[in-house]
Amino acid sequence: MTVQDLQTTGRNRRLMTFKSALMVFSCLIFTTFAFATNAAVVKSMRFWQSPESTRVVLDLSAEVEHSIKVLTNPYRVVIDIPASSVVVDLSELEIKSDLIKKVRQSTPVNPGDLRLVLDLTKESDPKSFSLKPYQDYGDRLVIDLFDKKKVAAKEELKAVPPKESKRDIVIAVDAGHGGEDPGALGPSGSHEKDIVLKLSKDLVDEINKEKGMKAILTRTGDYYLRHRKRTDIARNHRADLFVSVHADGFKNPKARGASVWILNTRGVKSEIARWMQLQEEKSELLGGVDSKIRLSHYDSSVRSVLLDLQMENSIAESMQIAQKVHKKMDKVAPKMHKPHVEENNLLVLKNPDIPSILVESGFISNPQEEKLLKSKKYRKKLAKAVKDGIKQYFKAKAPDGTLYASMYRQSIYRIQRGDNLSKVASRFDVSIKELKVANNLKSNTVRIGQKLIIPTAN
Numbered sequence: 129m130t131v132q133d134l135q136t137t138g139r140n141r142r143l144m145t146f147k148s149a150l151m152v153f154s155c156l157i158f159t160t161f162a163f164a165t166n167a168a169v170v171k172s173m174r175f176w177q178s179p180e181s182t183r184v185v186l187d188l189s190a191e192v193e194h195s196i197k198v199l200t201n202p203y204r205v206v207i208d209i210p211a212s213s214v215v216v217d218l219s220e221l222e223i224k225s226d227l228i229k230k231v232r233q234s235t236p237v238n239p240g241d242l243r244l245v246l247d248l249t250k251e252s253d254p255k256s257f258s259l260k261p262y263q264d265y266g267d268r269l270v271i272d273l274f275d276k277k278k279v280a281a282k283e284e285l286k287a288v289p290p291k292e293s294k295r296d297i298v299i300a301v302d303a304g305h306g307g308e309d310p311g312a313l314g315p316s317g318s319h320e321k322d323i324v325l326k327l328s329k330d331l332v333d334e335i336n337k338e339k340g341m342k343a344i345l346t347r348t349g350d351y352y353l354r355h356r357k358r359t360d361i362a363r364n365h366r367a368d369l370f371v372s373v374h375a376d377g378f379k380n381p382k383a384r385g386a387s388v389w390i391l392n393t394r395g396v397k398s399e400i401a402r403w404m405q406l407q408e409e410k411s412e413l414l415g416g417v418d419s420k421i422r423l424s425h426y427d428s429s430v431r432s433v434l435l436d437l438q439m440e441n442s443i444a445e446s447m448q449i450a451q452k453v454h455k456k457m458d459k460v461a462p463k464m465h466k467p468h469v470e471e472n473n474l475l476v477l478k479n480p481d482i483p484s485i486l487v488e489s490g491f492i493s494n495p496q497e498e499k500l501l502k503s504k505k506y507r508k509k510l511a512k513a514v515k516d517g518i519k520q521y522f523k524a525k526a527p528d529g530t531l532y533a534s535m536y537r538q539s540i541y542r543i544q545r546g547d548n549l550s551k552v553a554s555r556f557d558v559s560i561k562e563l564k565v566a567n568n569l570k571s572n573t574v575r576i577g578q579k580l581i582i583p584t585a586n
């Protein structure tokens with residue numbers, strides 16, 4: 129037992145003493161109250177089971193005060209009702225509940241009071257309230273028991289946005305490094321972690337200006353996130369693309385040029401690529417990830433992912449996106465490191481379910497490039513270029529169900545004899561208004577042979 133444990137125990141004991149004093153006090157109040165009212169009788173008990181809760185209803189002969197508490201080991205709920213009794217045969221109850229095992233009577237603190245115990249099958253949160261007589265019912269006491277696990281699972285589901293018919297394309301923007309891990313250092317003293325966070329925020333702003341696109345940041349401030357956590361955040365937001373943003377340094381300050389990288393699981397050739405791998409490993413060590421976790425994560429992801437066809441698809445998509453981003457960046461960056469997309473075996477890119485690219489905005493170790501990256505104006509230009517590349521890709525390959533799909537995915541239909549606008553609309557499951565907007569139609573009249581653009585959202 130540690131000192132802290134002892135302190136906690138001491139505190140608990142004090143708390144318990146206070147609680148028992150409070151209980152005795154409240155019992156006194158209840159008793160006083162009970163003397164002032166007629167003793168109540170529990171005439172019957174009913175149970176209602178819902179997917180994540182059980183409702184227990186006590187039918188009473190009169191209005192009562194009550195108190196309720198939860199006990200563990202085993203889980204049980206204790207209901208105290210002053211100056212009352214029960215006429216129900218508790219052993220004969222038909223308990224329809226996956227939370228309640230048994231209902232029994234127990235010895236109350238004050239003789240004459242009623243103590244009922246609900247023996248539970250698992251942990252639950254009780255909520256109780258009284259109901260006044262209504263129609264066929266007399267006074268009732270209601271206890272709702274919520275299954276803690278199921279409620280938590282439901283909350284999780286709620287956190288996931290509902291599948292809308294026209295959702296935004298989600299881009300997860302990941303500013304490399306952070307906290308304990310500064311990343312590369314520029315000759316004038318700037319830290320990669322700060323520059324890439326600024327650039328990432330600029331990229332998020334650019335993306336969020338686009339209708340049908342939404343960007344999120346994995347890291348929002350100066351703290352470290354392990355690589356797997358970064359992609360987990362992207363996954364939780366159901367990202368369509370993961371963009372890691374860096375501005376690495378190299379041992380040679382002359383090295384320069386921006387670059388775009390995708391995953392290559394077959395091994396690495398260039399010196400820069402090997403250098404980047406080293407930096408990634410260093411990041412995790414600096415950032416404070418347990419080395420055992422880091423290595424086992426790496427090993428298992430390499431093994432399971434290599435054989436995965438999904439990974440191959442993800443890499444193919446990543447390549448198409450990276451090529452478009454590379455082309456756009458080439459227009460604003462003074463120099464691209466290579467005339468093509470580069471490949472590397474980086475943990476942060478190893479995502480079989482999300483296409484992933486890594487943008488090296490330049491070499492922070494190069495004095496000219498450091499100066500550029502420190503300029504807000506340049507960062508904005510670069511961020512816009514990256515966004516333009518991403519946008520170009522998704523315009524051509526809009527995922528199903530996105531607003532982009534409805535805006536940019538189109539097919540042509542030729543009007544047949546007997547067609548009218550409403551028939552065409554219902555045939556393609558679009559509204560007449562959408563058809564008119566897509567075709568710039570002023571009226572509902574169409575003629576045979578006329579070609580209509582059909583906006584297809586799904």
Ligand SMILES: [Zn+2]
Nearest residue numbers: 304311374376
């Ligand atoms: Zn970096």
